[in-house]
Amino acid sequence: MDQGTTSTRTNLYDDSGRCIATARRRSRTTHPQPGWDEQDGNALLAAIEETVAEALDTVPGAELAGIGLANQGESIIAFDRRTGAPLSNAILWSDRRAGTVIDRVRGTAEASRVEGVTGLRLDPYYSAARIAWALTNLPDVAAAAAAGTLAIGTLDTFFIYRLTGGAYVTDPSTGSRTQLMALDDLQFDKECAAAFGIDVALLPALVDTVFAEPLPTTLGAPLYASATDQLAALAALGAINPGDTKMTYGTGCFIDTNVGAAPCRPGHGLMPTFAWSILDEPKAWAIEGGVFTAATAVDWLVGLGLAESAAHVAELAAACAAASDFDLRMHHPQFLPSFTGVGAPWWRPDAAGVLAGLRASTDGHDLAFAVLDGIAQRVADVVDAVDAELGSTATLRADGGLSANRTLMQRQADVCGRPIAIADHQENTAAGAAGLAAIGAGELDLTGLAARAEFHCVVEPQLAEPNRLLERARWRAFVEATSDLEPPALSTAAHRRIEERNS
Known part of the structure; x- marks a missing residue:
């Protein structure tokens, strides 16, 4: 499953790696203000479910053995940790609204540490600034954070949570795009998160790209792996x-x-x-x-x-x-x-x-x-x-x-x-x-x-x-x-x- 910016695509591969079926749904991006890029999280999830079913329907007798997920990378979403219901639209990697957050962090003593630990120069391209913006500017998100019921992270966390019935995880290839993960030890860094006004406890657990134990899903087969899109392509190429x-x-x-x-x-x-x-x-x-x-x-x-x-x-x-x-x-x-x-x-x-x-x-x-x-x-x-x-x-x-x-x-x-x-x-x-x-x-x-x-x-x-x-x-x-x-x-x-x- 490749949940990308333009579309959601499910491909079926046989044991030899040959693609035998594909299904695709175009994604709808809205622009509430110039430079703002959003998508409906529930619509993206529905597109995953629909394309899996459609691809399977085209191959009579096909048995789904296992699933891998690729995600957009830096795009983020907030959702209720109890129900999985979205508390925001997905704010995409291309969205530029969080520039003011970067300007604020750039003027602090912690800025150089953030760049050193994560290896990433301060920029609204990465997830951290969008997460910080959502915590400050979206009342439902702020209220859930205060109540201890908020989950907020990259889109893979939302999809996995909903498809598995509650697993709140991401992998280091995606975590490294957030500007919150230490590049050396592959863990979310408490001080980096604090520099953006983010409580590290809000973030998902980091697990291996290929899971040590597969996660049962509602799609008819377990989820074995999850990675950000570009690194999945790097391996496949x-x-x-x-x-x-x-x-x-x-x-x-x-x-x-x-x-x-x-x-x-x-x-x-x-x-x-x-x-x-x-x-x-x-x-x-x-x-x-x-x-x-x-x-x-x-x-x-x-x-x-x-x-x-x-x-x-x-x-x-x-x-x-x-x-x-x-x-x-x-x-x-x-x-x-x-x-x-x-x-x-x-x-x-x-x-x-x-x-x-x-x-x-x-x-x-x-x-x-x-x-x-x-x-x-x-x-x-x-x-x-x-x-x-x-x-x-x-x-x-x-x-x-x-x-x-x-x-x-x-x-x-x-x-x-x-x-x-x-x-x-x-x-x-x-x-x-x-x-x-x-x-x-x-x-x-x-x-x-x-x-x-x-x-x-x-x-x-x-x-x-x-x-x-x-x-x-x-x-x-x-x-x-x-x-x-x-x-x-x-x-x-x-x-x-x-x-x-x-x-």
Whole structure:
């Protein structure tokens, strides 16, 4: 079960790891205010239950042996610890409302300790700030906390609680995304929680990614494993050795690199994360960089009526004159895909999307190409950071829905300057969750799971290296220039000009 931002998907896999059935429900995201992203927790749970039943119905005689769950990562929800009833909507990882919480914590003596213990720079991207915001701003949540009946955490805690009838747990791969878990000992840290005004007793218990004992569920089979989405995909894509790197193109694009059996606190704007804990296997840590806007930008073009579908965006971009002409690209419109801020390596949470360099001649083909090129360039920003951290050139493998977009993948190979292996199976988050469950059931090991990954398509770069370097330099200059266009920066500049005029 892959409960993602855009949709909930259940895939059924047979003993060989072949996907034999799938069912999907799109998720509805609401935006009560600009920068706020919410989903209905009960609707997400219902989507899990419905897709499991639907997938099973398509395979007569199928017997469900075990279940693995993958979750959105940093998204949070509050619920009643007695009944499991939600006390808030799910507040998504892309939601930016908790910036004021980060501003408050950043000014305290505890700020540097939080960053040191968790390995994460202060940012509203992580769960802690949203949990703190909910405790302060949602009356039902505050009342439940005062009464001792509150459960609040990442979405996996809610799903597991409801599906198992009361288990209140999460795993370290998800816990490491909260900015509340100590990266070294994989436990929620009391002082880090206190820095955000959170009582650590409110948080779930941390258990292994592959459970020591499976949890009975209402779905007809036990739950054997739970992991955050990107780390489930990392395992399914065969990135189980240090230096292995994957890029998953979904709502955002997340680039993860396995760094081995010891925690790593990277530089270069990358974040550390825990990968998985499995009995009789070495623990694994990883480093990650996120491009928060990927498929969202493609969907935006479709929503504006500039394209009929995501596939049509690819067709329009492929037909753009700049797609094959370097000189035209050096004067082409540029798009910064930053609807929910800019992540690694820049970390500008207040950034908004920017489309620049428009002419009267700019048409739909140009806009489609600019959007796909912006995604590819932002991913290349993260890949450059990974290379710098590793001290070597990362070998790239890709999956996710947008990995089927050959225009995007060609641009990705070109701006990264290296081949990209495209996974045959796009939905590796679900495959990873199922594989981890099979490990828990004793039917597979980590090496066996990695061996299931297949890459029959490799996209080779076609851009000459001097031209690639020029394009990348132009892109970095563009991103740096857009900092003055962030909404808070424009507001500050406006106030300053009014004050100067009045004086």
